[in-house]
Amino acid sequence: MSTKTIDEAQERAEKKGAEVLEVEPARGGGSYVLQKLKCGKPSCRCAGPGGELHGPHWYHNWKMDRKTKRIKQCSTIDAKS
Numbered sequence: 001m002s003t004k005t006i007d008e009a010q011e012r013a014e015k016k017g018a019e020v021l022e023v024e025p026a027r028g029g030g031s032y033v034l035q036k037l038k039c040g041k042p043s044c045r046c047a048g049p050g051g052e053l054h055g056p057h058w059y060h061n062w063k064m065d066r067k068t069k070r071i072k073q074c075s076t077i078d079a080k081s
Contacts, residue, residue, distance in 0.1 A: 006020065006022075006023045009023050009033060013035060016037075016038070017037070017038040017046075017053075018035055018036060018037045018038065018053070019035065019036040019053060020033060020034070020035050021034040021035065021036065021056050022034040026060055026062070029062050029063075030060060030061050030062025030063070031060075031061055031062075032058055032059070032060055032061075032073070033058070033059045033061055034056050034057070034058055035055060035056060035057060035058075035059055036053035036054060036055040036056050036057075037053055037054050037055055037057070038051070038053060038054070039054055057072055057073070058072070058073035058074065059071065059072055059073065060073055
């Protein structure tokens with residue numbers, strides 16, 4: 001995946017308090033994204049600035065009917081197979 005695409009994904013993720021570690025193309029369309037996330041619970045370790053994010057986890061993202069769909073995969077590289 002191009003650096004521009006990875007940079008765009010990282011920029012979108014940072015707005016949500018997440019971190020993109022890797023982006024890979026998916027067979028059949030879309031992409032796999034390795035990401036660390038905030039869960040949204042105010043009392044969690046990830047809450048607040050500098051909090052430890054959850055993950056990393058692989059997600060499969062794709063477009064359907066002009067909307068982005070997303071499924072969490074397992075945490076290993078085998079999720080892309």
